[in-house]
Amino acid sequence: MWGFVLRSDFVAKAAALAPWAAAAAVCFTPAFADVPARVVSINLCTDQLAMLLADPGQLVSVTHLAQDPLMSSMVDEAKDYGVNRGQAEQVFLLDPDLVLAGTYTQAATVDLLRGLGIDVLQMPPVTSLAEAADQIRQVGAALGHPARAEAMAQTFETDVTAVQQTGHKASAAFYYANGYTTGQGTLADEVLELTGFSNVGADAGVTGGGILPLERLVLADPQVVVTASPYPGASRSEEILTHPALAALRGQIGAQTDADWVCGTPHLVRAIHRMAAVRATLQDGP
Amino acid sequence: MQLTELRVRRGQCPVVDGVSLSVAPGEFVGLIGPNGAGKTTLLRAALGLLPYEGHSSLASLPVARRAQSVAFLPQGREIAWPVRVADLVALGRVPHLAGGTSAQDRAAVDLALAQMGLSGFRDRAATELSGGEQARVLIARALAQDTALLLADEPVAGLDPEAQLRCMQVFAGLAGKGRAVVAAIHDLGLAARHCTRLILLDRGRVVADGPPRAVLSPEHLAGVFHVRGHHAETPDGLVFQPTSLLP
Amino acid sequence: MNRVVQRRAMPVTLTLGLLVAALFLASLLVGPAGLGLGESVTALLTGQAEGEGVVLIMREIRLPRAILGVLVGAVLGLSGAAMQGYLRNPLAEPGLIGVSATAALGAVLALQTGLAAVFVLALPLAALAGAALSVLLILGLAGPRGGALALILAGVAISALAGAGTSLALNLSRNPFAVTEIVYWMMGSLADRSMPHVWLGAPFMLAGMAVLLTLGRGLDALTLGEDAAQAMGVRLGRLRWGLILGTALAVGASVSVAGAVGFVGLVVPHVVRPWVGSVPSRLLPASALGGAAMVLAADVAVRLVAPDQDLKLGVLTALVGAPFFLHLIWQMRQVEA
Numbered sequence: 001m002w003g004f005v006l007r008s009d010f011v012a013k014a015a016a017l018a019p020w021a022a023a024a025a026v027c028f029t030p031a032f033a034d035v036p037a038r039v040v041s042i043n044l045c046t047d048q049l050a051m052l053l054a055d056p057g058q059l060v061s062v063t064h065l066a067q068d069p070l071m072s073s074m075v076d077e078a079k080d081y082g083v084n085r086g087q088a089e090q091v092f093l094l095d096p097d098l099v100l101a102g103t104y105t106q107a108a109t110v111d112l113l114r115g116l117g118i119d120v121l122q123m124p125p126v127t128s129l130a131e132a133a134d135q136i137r138q139v140g141a142a143l144g145h146p147a148r149a150e151a152m153a154q155t156f157e158t159d160v161t162a163v164q165q166t167g168h169k170a171s172a173a174f175y176y177a178n179g180y181t182t183g184q185g186t187l188a189d190e191v192l193e194l195t196g197f198s199n200v201g202a203d204a205g206v207t208g209g210g211i212l213p214l215e216r217l218v219l220a221d222p223q224v225v226v227t228a229s230p231y232p233g234a235s236r237s238e239e240i241l242t243h244p245a246l247a248a249l250r251g252q253i254g255a256q257t258d259a260d261w262v263c264g265t266p267h268l269v270r271a272i273h274r275m276a277a278v279r280a281t282l283q284d285g286p
Numbered sequence: 287m288q289l290t291e292l293r294v295r296r297g298q299c300p301v302v303d304g305v306s307l308s309v310a311p312g313e314f315v316g317l318i319g320p321n322g323a324g325k326t327t328l329l330r331a332a333l334g335l336l337p338y339e340g341h342s343s344l345a346s347l348p349v350a351r352r353a354q355s356v357a358f359l360p361q362g363r364e365i366a367w368p369v370r371v372a373d374l375v376a377l378g379r380v381p382h383l384a385g386g387t388s389a390q391d392r393a394a395v396d397l398a399l400a401q402m403g404l405s406g407f408r409d410r411a412a413t414e415l416s417g418g419e420q421a422r423v424l425i426a427r428a429l430a431q432d433t434a435l436l437l438a439d440e441p442v443a444g445l446d447p448e449a450q451l452r453c454m455q456v457f458a459g460l461a462g463k464g465r466a467v468v469a470a471i472h473d474l475g476l477a478a479r480h481c482t483r484l485i486l487l488d489r490g491r492v493v494a495d496g497p498p499r500a501v502l503s504p505e506h507l508a509g510v511f512h513v514r515g516h517h518a519e520t521p522d523g524l525v526f527q528p529t530s531l532l533p
Numbered sequence: 534m535n536r537v538v539q540r541r542a543m544p545v546t547l548t549l550g551l552l553v554a555a556l557f558l559a560s561l562l563v564g565p566a567g568l569g570l571g572e573s574v575t576a577l578l579t580g581q582a583e584g585e586g587v588v589l590i591m592r593e594i595r596l597p598r599a600i601l602g603v604l605v606g607a608v609l610g611l612s613g614a615a616m617q618g619y620l621r622n623p624l625a626e627p628g629l630i631g632v633s634a635t636a637a638l639g640a641v642l643a644l645q646t647g648l649a650a651v652f653v654l655a656l657p658l659a660a661l662a663g664a665a666l667s668v669l670l671i672l673g674l675a676g677p678r679g680g681a682l683a684l685i686l687a688g689v690a691i692s693a694l695a696g697a698g699t700s701l702a703l704n705l706s707r708n709p710f711a712v713t714e715i716v717y718w719m720m721g722s723l724a725d726r727s728m729p730h731v732w733l734g735a736p737f738m739l740a741g742m743a744v745l746l747t748l749g750r751g752l753d754a755l756t757l758g759e760d761a762a763q764a765m766g767v768r769l770g771r772l773r774w775g776l777i778l779g780t781a782l783a784v785g786a787s788v789s790v791a792g793a794v795g796f797v798g799l800v801v802p803h804v805v806r807p808w809v810g811s812v813p814s815r816l817l818p819a820s821a822l823g824g825a826a827m828v829l830a831a832d833v834a835v836r837l838v839a840p841d842q843d844l845k846l847g848v849l850t851a852l853v854g855a856p857f858f859l860h861l862i863w864q865m866r867q868v869e870a
Contacts, residue, residue, distance in 0.1 A: 177710050178843070179725070211842060214725055215566035215594055218586040233708035234644040236717055240725045245593040335763055353766025364758035366621040367811040380754050381766045411811075427757070431765070 035144030036097035036119075042086040042109070044071060045263035046100035046123055049139040051077050052265065053149055060094055070229060073259045073267035088112040098142060126187050126264030127208075129194070133157050135264055152266060159269045163276055165196035170282050172224040173200035173217055174257070175246070177237035181212040187264060188257070195275040197224065218245050224278060226255045287332060287356070287435055287468070292340040294324075294331045294490075301327045302338075303490035309468055311434065314461035316481035316498075317470040320511060323487040325470040326361055329437050333358055344435075353381035357431035361439040361470075363424055368411040371423050375399055378430030398430035401456050403449075418445045425453055429460075436460065438469040442476065454480040474515070478502055478526035486510060498524055508532055545808045545815075549822035553603065556829035560599040563836045566590050597728045602829040604731075604738045605723070605791045608783040610824020611817055613798020614805075615745045618752035618813035619776050620675075622684055623803060624861065627784045628795030630684065631691030632667045636788035637718040638695045639663025641702050645711070657737050661785030667691050668777045720847030721792035723832050734790040741783025742821065748775050749814030756813065794847045796854020797824050803861065827853075 039054060040061045041047045047062035051074055064085055065071050066078035084090050088109045091099060096118060101110055103124040113120050121142050126132045133153045140149020172192055174181045182188040183199065183206030192199045200220045201212050217225075225246070230238050240246070255278050260271040287309045294302040302324045309315055317325050331338040333356065334345030344356055357378065365374065375398050379391040399405050402422045407415070412423055425441055436457070442450040450473075457467045458480045471477045477484060477498065484501040486494040488510045494501040499517065507515050513528040562573055568587060576582035577591040613626040627633050643649040643659035670691055675683035699718055703711045751772040754762035763769055787794075801823040802816055809815035831849040838844060 213565035213840070215564050215590045218589050218594070219566050219584065221584070221586055231708040231710070233706040233711060234647065234650060235706070235708040235710040236644070236714050237710035238708075243593070243725060244727050244729070245589045248589055248593070330760065333764055335760055349768060350766050353764065356764070358761060358764030360758060360760040360764075362758055362760070364621075364756075364761070366756045366758075367806070367813070369756060369811045373810055373812050374756070377753055377757060377765070380750060383750070424757070437764075 036142075038094070038096045039098045039100065039143060040084065040091050040094050040096040041100040042084060042091060043100060043102035043105055043123070045102065045126070045135075045265065046121075046139060047078065048072065048074050048263055048265045048267070049136060050100055050143065051081070052152065053136070053140045053143050053145055055143075055145070058143065060096065061091075069259065070231060071259050071262050073263075073265065073270075075259075088116070092116055092118070100139065100142070127185055128187060129160050129190050129264075129268075132187070132264030132268060136266070156266050156269065159266075160194065160272065163194055163272050165194065165276065165279065167196065169196055169198040170224065170279060171200055171220065171222040172197040172226060172255075173212070173220065173222040174226045175212070175217060175241070176228050177230075177235065177241065179211045179214060179217075179240055180209060181206055181217075182209050183207050187268075188261060191261075191268070191272055191275055195272060196279040197275070214240060214243060214245060218249065221249060223282060224255055225249065226257055228257050287342075287344050287466070292328070292331055292338055292342060294327050294336055294338045300490055302331060304340075305487075305490070305492055307485060307492060307495065309435070309466050311464050311466050312461055312482075313466050314458050314480065314482045315466070315468045316477035316484045317468060317487060318472075318474060318477055318484055318501075319487035319493075322489075324490040325487055326439050328487065329358070329439055329468070329470060333437065350381065353431075355433055356435040356437060357428040357433040359424060359428040359436070359438040359441055361443075363417075363421055365412050365420060365424075368413040370408070371404060371410050371412050371415075372399070372408040374412045374423055375404075375426045375430050378427040378432075381431065394430045394432050398426040401429055402426040403452060418449055421445055422449055422453070425456075429456070434465055436465065436467045436469075438467065440472065441469055443472065450476060458482075474502065474511075474528060475526050478517075478524050479522070498526070502526055545805075545819055546822065549805075549819060549826065553822050553825045553829065556826055556833065557599050557603060559833050560602055560829050561591070561595050563833050564590070564595055565836075565840050593727060594725070597726050597731045598723050598832065599829070600731050601723055601726050601734070601791060602832045603825045604735060605787045605794060606797060606825035606828030607821040608738050608742060608787045608824070609794060609797035609828065610801040610820040610822070611742055611745050612780045612784050613824070614802040614813070614816045614820035615748055615752070615776055615779065616798070617802055618748070618755065618816065619772065620684065621755065624685060624799070624858075626796070626798030626802075627664075627780065628793060628797070629692075629799055629858070630667070630671050630688030631695060632664050632671070632780060632784050633788050633793035633795060634692040634695035634699070634719075635663040635667035636660040636785045637663070637793045638698045638702070639785070640789045641699050641714075641718060645702050645706050653733065657733060657786045657789040660789035661737065661781050663695070664785035664788070665777055665781035667695070668780050672773065672777070716845060718788075718792050720845035720851070721788075721794035722843060722845045722847075723791055724835075724843050726790065730790045734786040737782050737786030741779045741781070741786065744775055744779030745783065746817055746821075748772060748779070749817050751775075752813035752817075792845075792847070794828065794850055796850045796858065797827050799861075800850075800854050800857050801827055803857070 038060050039050060039058055041050045042063055044063055044065040047066040050059045051062065059081060061082035061084045062078055064083050067075050069075050072078060086105065086109060091113060099113055099118055099120045101120055101122050103122045110120050123135055126135060133156050136153040136156065137149050140146055174188055181201035183201040185207050189199050189202055200222045204212055204216055206212060227241055260267045292302055292305045293300055305328060319325055327336065330336045332342045332344050334342065344352055347355060372395060376395050379394060382391065399408065402425055404422055404426055412420060421444060428436055442453050454476055457469060460467055461482060481498060483496065484498050485492060486501050486506055493510055494506050502515065507513055512532050514530050514532055515526055515528045518525045561577065562570060572582060572587060573591055576587040577596065580588050582588045609627060616625040617623055639659040639662050640656055643655045649656040671687055674687035696719065700715050703715050751767045754765045754767045759769060802820045805819045805823045806816055809819050831846055834849055835844045835846055
């Protein structure tokens with residue numbers, strides 16, 4: 001699922017990057033020019049990693065989503081960069097040396113960019129905290145700042161380990177529009193586990209993202225229901241979040257996911273701390 | 287029914303032009319005239335189904351009273367759904383239905399069916415009958431409405447001789463019992479035989495109005511229909527038949 | 534009517550009523566929670582159960598869904614029968630001739646402009662306005678004198694226009710979920726409806742149905758054509774407005790809480806018609822019951838076939854209705870031939 005372009009100096013670069021490649025979880029390390037002078041990111045998560053790791057002037061443009069407060073943790077920083085909508089033509093005109101994309105970015109766009117001779121690095125969505133740390137390292141390497149990335153990744157790992165809760169697990173459920181929940185094998189699930197919760201969605205057999213029928217949620221009676229803040233404009237999908245049955249769940253403490261949850265960036269640590277705080281109130285509470 | 291100076295226009299052209307007539311109980315009036323003379327328009331306007339100038343005693347009645355006083359049998363024999371014959375005839379009772387159906391309603395339906403010889407057809411679906419049978423069913427509906435006046439537009443067109451005679455006899459019988467019937471008819475022979483009075487309409491105007499013998503005079507036949515006809519008095523009544531075209 | 538016919542009408546109403554009751558019960562008992570019969574019923578009626586969740590599920594999730602199933606189905610069946618009676622055309626029904634689609638457009642516009650958030654009745658009223666507009670258009674484009682062809686073409690045009698409008702409104706929304714809701718509005722769903730939806734929609738739906746039920750006698754007389762009906766004392770203008778008002782109220786409200794469910798108004802009157810001797814006034818209540826049964830059955834099936842996915846109600850009604858529609862067209866061709 002990784003995309004990379006074989007370059008003539010691949011072998012030399014691979015040798016230089018060997019220790020980091022060994023540390024990387026799976027697949028090949030992409031090899032690019034030492035320090036790409038112009039980098040464009042067309043994926044929200046790579047936007048944020050790039051903003052954290054790039055030199056001033058190295059990152060040329062990020063997506064419009066980076067300025068959406070509901071999805072991005074770095075709205076203010078994003079204002080310093082150009083805005084793109086991920087269209088190949090727009091990106092091409094920016095004359096990038098490297099494009100950072102996601103594995104779910106439109107295949108047509110990615111193929112077109114590669115066909116135009118541009119290097120594209122695709123990063124899959126993060127599904128675990130370990131992967132988050134790895135992605136920090138990979139993006140840093142691609143940008144030509146391996147040391148910076150290593151430092152950031154290590155800080156992240158330390159912060160995460162510090163939170164590890166033991167003891168009795170409270171039950172929590174994620175519940176989003178359309179009855180969507182995140183179950184086993186997701187980043188959110190691991191956050192719950194880390195902060196002392198059991199995930200109702202995972203227990204109900206949902207792997208990855210899936211629908212949890214409202215009836216099952218009610219039966220499971222979680223102590224905490226985590227939702228997302230509603231988007232502007234009206235949508236019928238979000239009506240379920242105001243369903244009387246959901247509102248009546250006994251002892252429901254609401255918590256909300258926000259932009260920090262969306263990507264596997266160091267900002268995730270803030271979200272982890274918030275969930276840990278919620279867990280703490282449960283312990284102290286009645 | 288009383289019509290005074292009735293005029294119906296289509297655009298500028300008067301289709302019915304200043305018709306005044308009145309119909310009293312006991313009369314069986316045959317409305318005759320060539321195609322396009324305005325017979326259908328006259329009937330519809332008299333009922334108030336069309337905009338008109340002048341006065342019509344029927345159209346002046348409140349809708350519900352009018353429905354109980356006059357029954358209309360239109361020329362187009364529409365039957366929208368495959369309803370049972372008995373149900374269709376019972377539609378004639380709609381103006382009278384108070385809440386549910388009463389014994390009186392059922393009796394009227396039975397009588398109408400018997401009069402038109404349809405008693406055996408009660409449970410058949412009306413749309414499955416032949417054209418002639420359907421026409422009889424629709425006449426039975428008008429009969430079931432049990433009104434003082436019956437207006438019929440081409441009631442016997444397309445019926446076999448037995449049905450035609452039966453229908454005309456029923457109408458004549460109604461007139462005999464003190465009701466009134468006005469029927470627009472193409473068949474001059476039938477009209478002559480059974481009607482008590484004929485009204486000859488041509489180009490929207492009443493050309494003649496009186497007993498059949500008088501109205502079916504050679505002058506009228508020639509001037510309006512452009513035909514020659516033959517009269518004969520028989521034991522069964524007046525017989526008339528158009529015989530040849532005039533140049 | 535004679536006594537024989539009246540006797541026959543009773544068993545039909547009774548049978549359909551029992552069917553609806555049985556399906557209502559089934560709708561209450563089917564769901565992902567896997568509750569037992571006794572448990573469900575006691576929780577629903579008494580509010581006591583072993584787990585708090587059970588009462589909540591029965592009263593707040595299953596009950597409103599079942600009630601709406603009955604109401605939406607009754608509305609669609611009844612309005613289909615009324616439209617067919619008035620237009621004297623067996624192909625008329627609110628979904629096919631675009632009434633549901635324009636109601637959906639109205640509802641979507643109310644939601645997307647934020648009007649529905651400000652004034653809660655704005656949603657059903659907007660859907661109502663949409664429905665009324667399209668009934669007026671249909672009557673204007675292809676009134677009783679128009680044949681089947683004119684009617685279907687008018688319906689296609691109106692549906693297409695309304696569908697495009699709905700898609701446009703949803704695509705332009707700032708909400709990322711809005712785009713995916715086009716399917717809901719076009720195909721309808723009763724999933725996760727709640728009692729507030731019932732209180733919002735029921736008054737309009739019941740009012741609309743009441744209006745439509747008064748049209749029975751007039752529709753009977755219309756069997757003989759407009760002239761004969763008018764001569765029998767039927768006020769055609771009043772009949773037409775009754776149809777417009779009743780359909781707009783009933784279908785508009787139904788679409789605003791459940792989306793556009795199609796084909797119920799087409800299939801049910803056609804199936805039920807032979808049982809009531811094709812008499813329009815008897816067809817109306819029978820179609821209401823039949824429609825309720827059909828929608829309840831479809832809603833139960835949706836939960837049995839794909840329990841964890843939100844399979845849209847309209848998918849099932851279309852799977853039944855569209856082939857049926859084709860069959861009707863085929864029959865009409867045979868008749869014309």
